[in-house]
């Protein structure tokens with residue numbers, strides 16, 4: 001064939017659909033014949049023309065569980081699909097590539113972060129947070145909690161606890177509302193703090209005792225004033241965030257309970273006393289460290305937990321009974337819920353993310369497996385703008401963004417469908433490392449206004465955000 | 470013409486024998502000079518390490534974060550560290566020079582775990598005084614060991630007991646119930662092997678005369694049997710009857726270490742002459758299998774103790790080798806041994822490579838100690 005002869009334009013029938021209710025076409029255009037030379041941008045224009053949007057939105061396109069990153073023609077060739085058949089093309093608001101916005105320096109490893117903003121859970125539970133007044137709280141291995149504004153100004157720092165010369169390294173921190181912070185860590189105590197924005201102070205208001213090994217993660221539910229603590233001692237506690245609603249603390253766990261400990265505590269006593277209390281419920285059943293426990297979205301009488309004993313469990317918080325258990329092949333290190341596809345996402349020490357259907361009648365252990373991380377996956381959060389989006393933080397020094405619609409069949413037995421990440425974010429100024437040395441990410445949170453906030457061994461809180469559309 | 474190889478039973482492939490450690494998941498940096506010994510605690514949360522800098526360190530296993538440290542000696546290396554078995558209390562034994570230390574690292578413990586651990590160490594104070602060893606006017610010999618409080622600097626850190634023996638200690642190993650532990654002082658001659666009783670603060674020397682230089686010792690996992698390795702052989706003794714049971718002859722020039730399979734009937738032996746030997750105690754006093762995979766001396770060997778059919782060795786060539794080792798209860802069937810993976814990452818320093826290896830209590834993870842000053846977690 002002569003090389004200068006331009007082949008006739010190939011066309012293909014496509015049928016456009018979306019899972020986003022607010023973005024459905026008012027009239028179904030049916031199958032549309034389009035040139036196979038089209039790419040994402042032209043398809044995006046086409047969708048906008050059907051939607052008759054005043055300001056066009058950028059869209060991404062999924063065909064057979066894969067994002068279109070080339071022309072339709074190349075996609076068909078790569079996947080061995082004939083242009084004769086009608087393609088089902090799913091459109092979804094485009095994820096804007098997140099770019100590095102800022103990093104906040106700490107004195108030590110940063111173990112946990114949380115965001116206070118209009119869109120974050122704590123922001124909806126407390127006073128309204130005006131745009132630009134978002135706050136980040138961080139917990140560090142140096143034992144201190146810090147509140148930051150988005151310009152990187154440290155607005156307030158907590159005082160070290162008087163815990164009888166025990167380690168004070170923190171593992172996790174949460175906003176309960178705009179005035180209350182909860183944190184916990186290696187000394188096994190959960191602490192509630194008052195944050196005074198005007199005085200710029202973080203003052204301890206309550207100590208909660210129920211654990212004898214470190215508290216790995218916390219979850220909070222302000223409407224019921226409840227805190228879930230996941231501990232390495234194999235148990236989960238349900239605490240109240242106020243002293244008046246709480247039972248007495250178990251004596252044997254108090255720093256004043258033993259002679260040696262009490263002596264050390266008195267030596268360093270600063271005269272201030274903080275009320276100590278115990279737990280409302282202790283959830284027992286896990287046989288190894290509990291990595292994370294969360295409230296079921298929309299029903300705070302139910303909790304889910306992930307443990308290093310390889311199991312995912314569902315708990316009835318009213319009775320403290322374990323009502324369901326799923327056993328996986330690996331230690332589980334973190335947990336988040338995706339309410340719309342009704343999936344639990346859990347990160348493993350075996351470098352992947354497992355998605356499981358928590359409903360009792362689901363038979364498969366794993367509905368999906370997300371692969372790509374090079375080391376343990378230790379933190380997960382939802383995409384605030386997509387029910388199908390996830391962000392993960394790993395000891396490999398990366399944060400990855402995933403879309404659970406972007407999956408292919410054909411994993412190993414029991415793995416379900418397999419997915420790859422949509423974006424990979426590294427630490428500012430450092431490359432991914434499978435050994436994680438110096439770059440491990442410990443926590444990640446994602447919120448629409450603020451972006452993706454993460455922290456780790458590099459002693460930094462890092463913010464990444466998609467550039468505004 | 471039949472290929473004799475085809476008559477042998479086919480070994481399973483490593484892919485079928487997952488899970489086993491394949492990748493370095495964390496690097497533990499902080500020791501100055503060689504790391505000599507490591508131990509993962511019974512919960513699997515902490516890694517303890519001891520090295521040429523005379524310091525014992527405790528690290529968070531999953532992150533590599535150093536949580537605690539104490540300097541035990543200005544002159545001597547910490548040659549051995551070993552956590553006491555049992556999840557209710559947390560006690561670390563460490564040896565530097567001629568001293569063994571028992572440590573309750575209270576800074577990383579809750580008050581009740583601290584208390585139960587202290588109680589275990591405190592019951593023995595005064596025991597020796599209440600049981601005078603001099604009777605009927607016979608002058609007592611120098612006791613084999615002196616149990617004492619190590620002084621305020623160390624006690625303030627949780628180093629609560631110091632046991633001074635007569636010769637430098639190179640190895641520590643606990644009995645599974647946590648009441649007894651044994652220490653090895655290779656140059657100690659009649660005091661080379663010592664057995665210490667925690668609740669009585671009492672040290673006994675079970676062997677008047679030991680043929681050869683002692684290297685390592687282990688309690689049988691379930692029977693009152695005690696194994697002692699010298700340079701060339703491993704002897705097992707019945708502790709109840711106080712008699713020799715068996716002499717294993719690995720055929721090695723110099724044994725560095727050995728470990729007992731949790732079932733109790735199989736043993737692995739590492740040698741400075743680069744070989745790893747598997748002994749089936751039911752079969753013979755000679756090794757059932759000889760494995761030659763390393764370019765340099767093997768310094769440490771370890772069986773997984775938590776139910777996984779895995780074992781590992783550590784070598785001066787800078788690598789660790791991971792093996793599948795399945796023991797079948799059936800007497801007619803021998804153990805299946807399959808090499809699975811070589812783990813590389815440690816640097817060789819002054820011809821020394823990996824000094825020690827230990828397994829996680831449940832997971833298919835192991836940790837290693839390097840002459841390069843690092844520890845590593847593999848999963």
Ligand SMILES: [Mg+2]
Pocket residue numbers: 506507508550825826827
């Ligand atoms: Mg060891």
